[in-house]
Amino acid sequence: xxxxxxxxxxxxxxxxxxxxxxxxxxxxxxxxxxxxxxxxxxxxxxxxxxxxxxxxxxxxxxxxxxxxxxxxxxxxxxxxxxxxxxxxxxxxxxxxxxxxxxxxxxxxxxxxxxxxxxxxxxxxxxxxxxxxxxxxxxxxxxxxxxxxxxxxxxxxxxxxxxxxxxxxxxxxxxxxxxxxxxxxxxxxxxxxxxxxxxxxxxxxxxxxxxxxxxxxxxxxxxxxxxxxxxxxxxxxxxxxxxxxxxxxxxxxxxxxxxxxxxxxxxxxxx
Numbered sequence: 001x002x003x004x005x006x007x008x009x010x011x012x013x014x015x016x017x018x019x020x021x022x023x024x025x026x027x028x029x030x031x032x033x034x035x036x037x038x039x040x041x042x043x044x045x046x047x048x049x050x051x052x053x054x055x056x057x058x059x060x061x062x063x064x065x066x067x068x069x070x071x072x073x074x075x076x077x078x079x080x081x082x083x084x085x086x087x088x089x090x091x092x093x094x095x096x097x098x099x100x101x102x103x104x105x106x107x108x109x110x111x112x113x114x115x116x117x118x119x120x121x122x123x124x125x126x127x128x129x130x131x132x133x134x135x136x137x138x139x140x141x142x143x144x145x146x147x148x149x150x151x152x153x154x155x156x157x158x159x160x161x162x163x164x165x166x167x168x169x170x171x172x173x174x175x176x177x178x179x180x181x182x183x184x185x186x187x188x189x190x191x192x193x194x195x196x197x198x199x200x201x202x203x204x205x206x207x208x209x210x211x212x213x214x215x216x217x218x219x220x221x222x223x224x225x226x227x228x229x230x231x232x233x234x235x236x237x238x239x240x241x242x243x244x245x246x247x248x249x250x251x252x253x254x255x256x257x258x259x260x261x262x263x264x265x266x267x268x269x270x
Contacts, residue, residue, distance in 0.1 A: 016184065018089045031223040033238050034214065035070035037246075041211055042073045046126055046158050049207055049264040053156055055081045055123045061112055061147070062130040063087040066096035075101055078124065084117070086110045112143045120152045127159040129260060132188035140187050141197055148201040153269040157203060160211060160262040162188045165255055168216040175217070191261040203265035210258030213248035 030038065058078045063085040065072045074085055085100075085107040087093045093107040100107070110116045112130065131143050147157055162169055162185060173185040189197065195205045222241070226234040248257040255261075 018091055030069060030071055031220075031227065031238065032070055033235065033242060034219075034223060037214075037242055038071040038212060039065075039073050042071075042128060042160070043077060045209060045211065045262060046073070046077060046124075049158050050124050050156050053124060053154075057082050057084075057122050058124040058126070059084045059086065059117065059122045059150070061086055061125065061127040063092050063096040063107055065128070066099060066107075067092045068095070072099075073126075073128070074105065077126070081123070084108060086112070112146055113139060115146045115150055117150045119149050120155075122150050123152055123155045125151055125155070125157045125159075127157065129160050129162060131159070132162040132186060133184065134186045137187050137189075140189065141200070144197050145201045148198075148203055148267060151203075151267045153267050155267050157198070157265045157267075158262070159194070159198075159265070160260045161194060163210065163255075163258045163261045164188050164190055166216065166258060167256065168218065172216050189261075191255070191263065194261060194263050198263060198265040203267055205263055205265045207264040209262040210249065210254045210260070211262055212259040213254065213257040214242065214245045214259065215257075216259055219245065 055078050058081045060066075060074050060077075060083070063074075064087065066074050066085055067087075074083065077083070081104070083105040085093070085096055085105060087096070087107070087109060088111070090109050093109050097107045108116070112127075125147050127147065131140050134140050134143070144159075147159075151157055162172075164170075169185075169188075172181070175181055176183065176185040191208055191210070195208065198205050219241070223234070223238055226237055230237070245257075248254065251257070
């Protein structure tokens, strides 16, 4: 997420993200098998879309997973690169740094709408469900423009967003705005809208995808119930359910069952 600047609603959001990041053990977070699935799917996507790119410096725009979860993708994502992780919340960046096993990766607090990073300095940027927490499309578009600005010519941006076409997303967003989730969901874009916004920022979209087909909220409650009933023996039914949900990604309805939409965009060389 990105840090607020001058208006009161943004300041409130910053305080909320700081509180989320400071929590010692978010028990509401993903089941270990779901976290492993999310990590694998995202890493494989990034590796596939950045294959053949010389990556010396890379940026990840959200450090929540690195601070809290088994779904952390950054620590071994680019093993030969110097990497920056950033977050809105100091508490999250600090926790991510304390968990990081290598000095190659440094974490900072920065606003993705006004990046404190040198222009055209990144070979690759990974933005996983970061820009879908803002209140307005204008903030969303500004953030993409900022990411495009710090990407070097020939560099690659891999971005994922909450999928608004998923029928469970509206319920999840409603619940977040009633305070029933630990964070608030904001503006997000359809895949076609994301492609247009990337192109408006001067980037060339080379690939798109739809990721993770577990029914949102429903699967979380189901997996938690299985854990309460069966303990570690719940691994077997949870693995079976994850495989069944993953099969939805091979159907024509995948644009509706996906939790996230994803796009890969390149910055043209001069």
